[in-house]
Amino acid sequence: MKAKSKRAKKSSTDNLFPQIDEKQKGLTLFNHIKQIQKFQDPNYFDKLTDLDLKTFNHFMILRGLSMNPALLDIISTVYRYFETKVIPSKQFYLLLISLIPSEHSNIFHPWIKASKKHKYSKGLIELVMRKFEASKSEAIEYANIFSMTDTGKKELFDILQGYGLTDKEVETLMSNDDDITE
Numbered sequence: 001m002k003a004k005s006k007r008a009k010k011s012s013t014d015n016l017f018p019q020i021d022e023k024q025k026g027l028t029l030f031n032h033i034k035q036i037q038k039f040q041d042p043n044y045f046d047k048l049t050d051l052d053l054k055t056f057n058h059f060m061i062l063r064g065l066s067m068n069p070a071l072l073d074i075i076s077t078v079y080r081y082f083e084t085k086v087i088p089s090k091q092f093y094l095l096l097i098s099l100i101p102s103e104h105s106n107i108f109h110p111w112i113k114a115s116k117k118h119k120y121s122k123g124l125i126e127l128v129m130r131k132f133e134a135s136k137s138e139a140i141e142y143a144n145i146f147s148m149t150d151t152g153k154k155e156l157f158d159i160l161q162g163y164g165l166t167d168k169e170v171e172t173l174m175s176n177d178d179d180i181t182e
Contacts, residue, residue, distance in 0.1 A: 038102060045090045058092055067109040078096070123173050124160065127159070128159070
């Protein structure tokens with residue numbers, strides 16, 4: 001006798017509205033994007049609960065849709081004229097489904113995350129701030145730029161030595177061993 005599969009077959013409507021468990025999880029941003037790209041149901045927005053509406057963020061939806069290179073022109077135009085919350089969400093959804101062709105729905109476009117930020121010690125950032133008379137965020141940006149190349153790392157090393165630090169102290173600052181800042 002065959003054991004029953006743990007997963008039941010899903011009907012086509014299950015893709016539109018995933019089952020909600022006891023914790024009352026609503027639809028995610030990616031559910032909204034899939035709806036806009038693939039199903040394009042004009043009545044979709046009327047079926048959303050208050051919990052689902054919390055994840056319907058205009059900017060994030062446009063960002064997710066822009067991962068598809070074929071849609072960049074459309075998305076940039078929409079963003080230029082309809083920045084976040086200028087038009088009601090329902091009209092925003094209807095606008096998107098009218099502009100975005102559904103043939104782009106079967107292609108996977110990964111979400112591209114921002115590159116990891118380098119982490120620097122507080123002492124290093126303070127010395128860069130002092131050297132360039134810059135704010136903390138500018139000093140972090142400068143440290144990022146210096147860290148991109150070997151020549152830049154050498155220049156940063158020389159800058160830190162210019163404050164009377166020994167080679168070992170400079171290496172400690174540049175090795176991220178003490179208090180870290182982003």
